[in-house]
Amino acid sequence: MKIAILTGGGDAPGLNGIIEAAGKTLLRQGHQVYGILNGFEGIFNSRIIELNEGNLEGLHAKAGTLLGSSNRTGTQDREKEFLDKYKELDLNGLLVAGGDGTFAGLKAFREQIPIIGAPKTIDNDIPGTDISFGYDTACTVVAESADALRATADAHSRIMIVEVMGRTAGWIALGGGIASQSEVILLPERPFDFQALCKFLNDKKAKGRKGLIIVVAEGASEKNSKPEVAFEVEGSPQSERYGGIAELLARRIERETAWESRHVVLGHLQRSRPPTTTDRFLTIAMGVEMARMVAEGDWNRAVVYKDGRVRRDSIDVFMTGARLVPDDHRWVGMAQALGLYI
Template sequence: MNKIVISTGGGDAPGLNAVIFAVVKSATKLGWEVYGSRHGYMGFLDRDEMVRLMPSDVEGITSTGGTILGSTNKGNPFSMPVANLAGEEKLVDVSDKVMAGFKRMGFGCHIAVGGDGSLEIAHRFAKLGMPVVGVPKTIDNDLEATDRTFGFDTAVSTATEALDKLHSTAKSHDRVMVVEVMGRDSGWIALYSGISGGADVILLPEIPFDMDAVCAKISENELHGKQYSIVVVAEGAKAEGGRGDQPRQRRDRSGRTAARRYRGMGGQGSSTKDRQGYPVPGARSSPTGRFADYL
């Protein structure tokens, strides 16, 4: 094997460029040629979308967010949107063309960098006979058979930094700050950043929450002289019974209606007054993440 190809699929995450850098550097030392398929599998379907990657092409990219190869969430070759002459799109299975392109270009292995969706596609190609090496990439950290995925460490660092900065504002204005973090149906980012950032309440998708218990915790803070609270909510969190917008009334010492202040939690966040967001997918990879790319 002296010719390999690498692709990045799904949403971008910190560490993608660091993975590409490590693959190109390591393969070049072995005397292998490295190619990159742009926008997922498009390089296998369109030769113009397949690029040769030299060490000079990847210099300085480890600190850059995103991926130099581009990515897509709509590039599943087993169900790819294709427009006909009338401009109408329909889903077509082009996996046979991908396999033909892989063999025609003489690749010995495909390094697929992606999350659960992208690696599921790569697994299907492996069953068809394509040699595949999967690299677990997702900020959600929701993949099996690996302790941590690329992107997760940076996501937690970014979320924790946001929480650290919110404490002073919340304390100065006696506010309850609700921070909704990414993670889809996985609560890893919320759990790690919530603990690291000193949150008072952490709501996870895996554990349906009781709004009364949330209100009671925040009211307890005020009873002990702490007039502010930080609540971290994973985007997939839901209240017991699947609803997070109909809490019963509970009044704190100051006479404010606690339930009204926290209405809107439960993975939605649309009606929460003090809602904070943070950009993670395109962030630069953390030092830990970059180091792990070489392991």
């Protein structure tokens, strides 16, 4: 059979691991394997490449995606064009690594296109899976950055505010913040009381703390306020791009507390690191399982990570809205037990 692999949405560490693991396994099964270039744009523009042992070898250790990706192009109001273009490629099925936006864009075609999906997002907010690949690597970047910034925070008796990705979900801030034991972790799901935050910071100053670290999710906001929108991308399924909360907090903390404050926006550094060992194991397991599903004809299904192992589930589990941090999540409880402000 002719099987194609597509990577959609924002890039995440581990995408290349999915491509290599699924591609190599499919080739060993005797299939022809292709890659769709630049997500949905590759289907609209009929841009594909053949995958072989030569261009697959060693991909697992690299960040990004060999195939390119895009979060600018959706299928809404272009469904007929998308389906016609897909049929022109004369494929027998599609393996897709994407986030909620990618799978929402494919929902209309589940009866016409054989699809197997894998959950991809550094934000860890895709439903149906306990963890998505790329998340562990993003948390590692956040934790290591916060650890490094603590030296300069202590040297200058400052607060360093680290802004991280995540859109409406605070998983990256929560994971990276706990791993670095940052004193303050601000999540979109838990709007903060600025006066209570200032009291916490001033109390730390009065107790002789040299420096502090705040990890704030880009979608976090004060109570009764909305997230800061940095800019919009016309035509994107998720047009609003959040950002700017760290700088606003830094200036306001300087005005209203005894602290100096500076901010750092990690941005795409969270996407661009080669995957951690955890993400490599996860993508190997998912890629191999996807190829096995092709061999069994188990289409319009998904691979997910549940209860400590990779399993199969309905692809519909990815289409139920963002998976947010519950108020009673055990990690929130751990942060509170450590005396962190969250």
